[in-house]
Amino acid sequence: MVAGKTRTGRPAAQFSVIGGSVVANFVNTRSMGTNGLVDDLPSFADLVAWAEFFALATPAQARQLRAMAGSTAAKAALVRALAIREAVRAQFESNRRDRSIAPRVVRLLNAALERQSGRWVFEKQSAKLSLHFAARMETPTDLVAVIAREAAAFLASDYLARVRPCEGAKCVLWFVDRTRNGSRHWCRMDRCGARAKSAAYYRRRKSWHSRKRG
Numbered sequence: 346m347v348a349g350k351t352r353t354g355r356p357a358a359q360f361s362v363i364g365g366s367v368v369a370n371f372v373n374t375r376s377m378g379t380n381g382l383v384d385d386l387p388s389f390a391d392l393v394a395w396a397e398f399f400a401l402a403t404p405a406q407a408r409q410l411r412a413m414a415g416s417t418a419a420k421a422a423l424v425r426a427l428a429i430r431e432a433v434r435a436q437f438e439s440n441r442r443d444r445s446i447a448p449r450v451v452r453l454l455n456a457a458l459e460r461q462s463g464r465w466v467f468e469k470q471s472a473k474l475s476l477h478f479a480a481r482m483e484t485p486t487d488l489v490a491v492i493a494r495e496a497a498a499f500l501a502s503d504y505l506a507r508v509r510p511c512e513g514a515k516c517v518l519w520f521v522d523r524t525r526n527g528s529r530h531w532c533r534m535d536r537c538g539a540r541a542k543s544a545a546y547y548r549r550r551k552s553w554h555s556r557k558r559g
């Protein structure tokens with residue numbers, strides 16, 4: 346987690362950054378709390394705050410989007426964004442068995458990408474000419490398209506093969522294992538890792554005492 350607040354005043358600590366990528370962090374906006382699953386994105390305003398926190402929207406764009414938070418378009422955009430989140434989560438889960446991308450995930454992302462507005466720009470960047478697509482961020486639909494673009498780019502990358510679930514009991518978080526030998530097991534060593542080690546130590550002690558009494 347990251348301490349501080351977003352520009353909306355919403356605590357930024359609620360947004361997980363342990364995923365190692367924007368897309369994994371998006372999936373991790375649904376996590377396990379004390380009393381069950383917790384969703385960090387219950388409203389469109391929360392989705393905008395998340396996008397601003399992870400630099401998918403500028404402060405000015407976020408202000409414009411928040412002004413539309415009560416609209417029908419915003420409510421529909423939140424539904425589509427959460428559908429993308431759950432589709433990517435399902436892809437992470439199935440990826441451990443089958444590396445192919447599910448056709449329904451492709452269709453869902455393409456449907457969002459088709460709604461992206463913007464323009465091609467030919468300009469000089471860092472002393473070199475560059476042609477790139479400048480996506481607009483003016484409507485809730487544009488925000489969903491940007492999230493879909495990030496998801497599609499990640500699923501098409503080599504990083505997908507390095508996505509791992511936390512091995513902590515009841516933990517539902519995911520991360521990109523960037524260790525050289527692929528040895529990461531937990532979302533955080535000081536949380537799930539420490540609990541797992543404590544549990545393993547307790548089991549060893551219990552087994553030792555059982556053998557000693559026998």
